[in-house]
Amino acid sequence: GESVGLHLPTLSVQEGDNSIINCAYSNSASDYFIWYKQESGKGPQFIIDIRSNMDKRQGQRVTVLLNKTVKHLSLQIAATQPGDSAVYFCAENGVWIQGAQKLVFGQGTRLTINP
Amino acid sequence: EAGVTQFPSHSVIEKGQTVTLRCDPISGHDNLYWYRRVMGKEIKFLLHFVKESKQDESGMPNNRFLAERTGGTYSTLKVQPAELEDSGVYFCASSQDRRNTEAFFGQGTRLTVV
Numbered sequence: 481g482e483s484v485g486l487h488l489p490t491l492s493v494q495e496g497d498n499s500i501i502n503c504a505y506s507n508s509a510s511d512y513f514i515w516y517k518q519e520s521g522k523g524p525q526f527i528i529d530i531r532s533n534m535d536k537r538q539g540q541r542v543t544v545l546l547n548k549t550v551k552h553l554s555l556q557i558a559a560t561q562p563g564d565s566a567v568y569f570c571a572e573n574g575v576w577i578q579g580a581q582k583l584v585f586g587q588g589t590r591l592t593i594n595p
Numbered sequence: 596e597a598g599v600t601q602f603p604s605h606s607v608i609e610k611g612q613t614v615t616l617r618c619d620p621i622s623g624h625d626n627l628y629w630y631r632r633v634m635g636k637e638i639k640f641l642l643h644f645v646k647e648s649k650q651d652e653s654g655m656p657n658n659r660f661l662a663e664r665t666g667g668t669y670s671t672l673k674v675q676p677a678e679l680e681d682s683g684v685y686f687c688a689s690s691q692d693r694r695n696t697e698a699f700f701g702q703g704t705r706l707t708v709v
Contacts, residue, residue: 489635516700523599523686523700524638569638580650582628583698585638 492592499560503553503570503586510572514583515544515555519566527555527568557591565593597621599701601687607707613675616704620669620689626650627670628690628698629662633683641685644670656681677708 493499505513511532516524530537530544530553537544543556553570567590571583600619608614620627629641641660642652646667655662659678664670674681684705688698 521604521702523601523688523702525700571638580626580643580645582640582643582651582654583630584640585630587635587637 489587490590490592492594493560495562495593495595496559499557499564499591501555501557501568501570501589501591503555503589505551505553505570505572505586506584507572507574508548508551510574510584512573512581513544513546513553514571514573515542515553516569516571516585517566518569518588524569560591560593562593562595565591567591599687599689599699601685601701601704603704604702605705605707607709608677610679610708611676613673614677614706616672616674616685616687616706618670618672618687618689618701620687621699624689624691624699625667626690626692626698627664628688629670629672630686630688630700631683632686632703633680638686641672674706677706679708682706682708 514529515527517527518524528539528542528544530546535546541558545554567588569588570586573581574584602617606614625646627644630638632638640654642662643650644664647664661673684703686700686703688700690698
């Protein structure tokens with residue numbers, strides 16, 4: 481299953497299938513991107529990050545792809561499990577302001593894993 | 596090691612009342628951030644402390660919101676008087692690095708203004 485940008489906030493996939501969550505970021509000057517997972521009643525939890533000098537990074541069952549040309553970020557989750565059900569947020573580390581950067585989050589995509 | 600903790604986890608108040616949210620960052624983290632997620636929307640930055648100083652408060656909605664971090668340890672976020680549109684989940688995060696690249700989030704405080 482696949483979501484598209486910020487306009488399709490829900491995604492349902494069958495357990496065991498792969499899922500792709502997409503995100504369009506806003507600032508071409510951002511040099512660092514993070515995917516967070518938020519489960520019900522919990523705060524955002526770091527999943528994987530990528531710097532702008534890379535276009536792909538792999539973790540355990542997760543892969544992040546970065547396309548700077550079109551300012552697009554995606555999170556691929558392989559062999560989804562029930563525990564993957566959550567809201568997923570992309571975030572970019574925006575411009576420096578007063579000597580610091582702050583995370584700018586996307587709207588989030590709710591991923592539901594069906595048994 | 597304890598993570599970022601927030602209190603209370605839920606708060607329901609009437610319009611016009613005052614609410615104070617508390618955040619205890621990870622020990623040793625100089626950088627503390629407040630974020631808010633309004634229903635169904637993105638998580639938005641409110642402000643950033645470095646130790647006890649406000650580094651960036653550009654995200655604070657209006658002067659009904661007051662954040663403090665006396666002594667550079669825990670932080671409070673007070674909303675006075677609360678309005679209906681203040682409802683949402685307020686997250687606190689802390690990091691050692693002011694680039695916010697290694698930020699750890701608390702579980703959030705769900706605020707409901709009725």
